[in-house]
Amino acid sequence: MRTMRFRWSAVIGPLAALGAFVVACAEGSSEDPDGTGGVGADAGVLEAATPLPHEDSGPTEPEDDAGDGDGDAGDTVSPACAAALAAATFDFEGSDQGWQTAVSDGAEAHASWPFNPWTRGTSATIPCPDGQCFGAERSQNYAQCHRGELISPRIDLAACADEKVSLVFSHAYAFWSGSFNGQTWFDGGVVMISRDDGATWQVPNGTYPGTVKILGTRGSYNCVVPNSFHVDGKSGFTGTQQTASTVEIAMPAGSLTANVRVRFSQAAGVSTAANDHARAGTAAGWRVDDVHFAVK
Numbered sequence: 001m002r003t004m005r006f007r008w009s010a011v012i013g014p015l016a017a018l019g020a021f022v023v024a025c026a027e028g029s030s031e032d033p034d035g036t037g038g039v040g041a042d043a044g045v046l047e048a049a050t051p052l053p054h055e056d057s058g059p060t061e062p063e064d065d066a067g068d069g070d071g072d073a074g075d076t077v078s079p080a081c082a083a084a085l086a087a088a089t090f091d092f093e094g095s096d097q098g099w100q101t102a103v104s105d106g107a108e109a110h111a112s113w114p115f116n117p118w119t120r121g122t123s124a125t126i127p128c129p130d131g132q133c134f135g136a137e138r139s140q141n142y143a144q145c146h147r148g149e150l151i152s153p154r155i156d157l158a159a160c161a162d163e164k165v166s167l168v169f170s171h172a173y174a175f176w177s178g179s180f181n182g183q184t185w186f187d188g189g190v191v192m193i194s195r196d197d198g199a200t201w202q203v204p205n206g207t208y209p210g211t212v213k214i215l216g217t218r219g220s221y222n223c224v225v226p227n228s229f230h231v232d233g234k235s236g237f238t239g240t241q242q243t244a245s246t247v248e249i250a251m252p253a254g255s256l257t258a259n260v261r262v263r264f265s266q267a268a269g270v271s272t273a274a275n276d277h278a279r280a281g282t283a284a285g286w287r288v289d290d291v292h293f294a295v296k
Contacts (some may be wrong), residue, residue: 080159098153116148129170129244133289141279145223147267187268188212190236197259208240215269
C-alpha cells in the first residue's frame with residue numbers, strides 16, 4: 001500500500017498567526033499559553049507530520065513507503081520480509097550452504113561420463129567472483145555432452161509476496177560455440193526458478209546474452225540421450241565473460257512463496273567428434289557466487 005505523507009511546515013506558520021489573531025481579538029491578549037499556536041490539545045496529526053531533518057518547507061512530492069524500489073527515501077520492507085531476505089544469502093565461503101548438484105535430463109544411468117561438473121571451492125581457470133564459489137568445472141575445461149545443475153535449498157520468501165524482489169548473483173563464464181551443418185551452436189547456462197519446491201520450473205524474464213542451442217549429434221558421434229537437454233532453446237548465458245559481474249533478475253509473478261528454489265543449469269553439446277571425455281575443444285564453464293535476493 002502506498003502511504004501519502006504531506007509536509008505541514010508551510011501550513012503551521014499561517015495557522016499559528018491566525019490562532020494568535022483570534023485569541024487577541026477574543027481575550028485582548030497576544031500570548032499563546034499552551035504553545036500550540038492556537039491549535040487545540042489534540043495536535044497529534046501535526047506532530048506526526050513534522051518535517052524530517054534537513055527538509056525545507058517548499059513543495060515536495062509524496063514519499064513512497066511502498067517498498068517498490070523506485071528510489072524514494074521512504075522505501076521500506078516489513079521486518080518479516082527483511083528477515084527472509086537476510087536468511088536467503090549464500091556466499092559459499094565456508095560450506096555448500098544446503099545447495100546440491102545433480103545430473104539432469106535422464107543421463108544419470110551413464111555414470112562413467114562426467115555429466116555433473118559442479119563443485120565448490122576456488123578456481124584455477126576463471127577466478128571465482130569472490131573467494132570460493134560453485135563452478136562447472138573449476139580446474140579444467142568441462143566435458144562435452146554433459147548436463148548438470150546446481151540447485152538451492154528450499155527458500156521461504158512468502159513474507160515478501162507483496163514486494164518486487166530480484167534474484168541477485170555474481171558470475172563469470174566461458175562457453176563453447178561453433179558452427180556445424182550451416183548452423184551456429186551454443187553451450188551455455190540457464191537460470192530457473194521454482195515456486196513449488198522443484199515440481200515445476202520457469203526461466204524468469206530478463207535480458208540474457210543469448211539462447212542455448214545444444215549440438216547433440218556431430219557426424220557419427222552422438223551425446224547420450226542427444227535430444228534430451230532441458231536448457232536447449234532457452235534464454236541464458238552463452239559466449240564468454242571471464243570478468244565477474246553482478247546480475248539482477250526479477251522474480252516471476254507468483255513465485256514468492258514458502259517453497260522457492262533456484263537452479264543454475266549448464267550443458268554442452270559436441271564440440272569435437274570424439275568418444276572420450278573430450279575437453280580440448282570446450283571451455284572453462286560457469287562460476288556462480290554470492291547468491292541472494294533484494295527488494296527493488
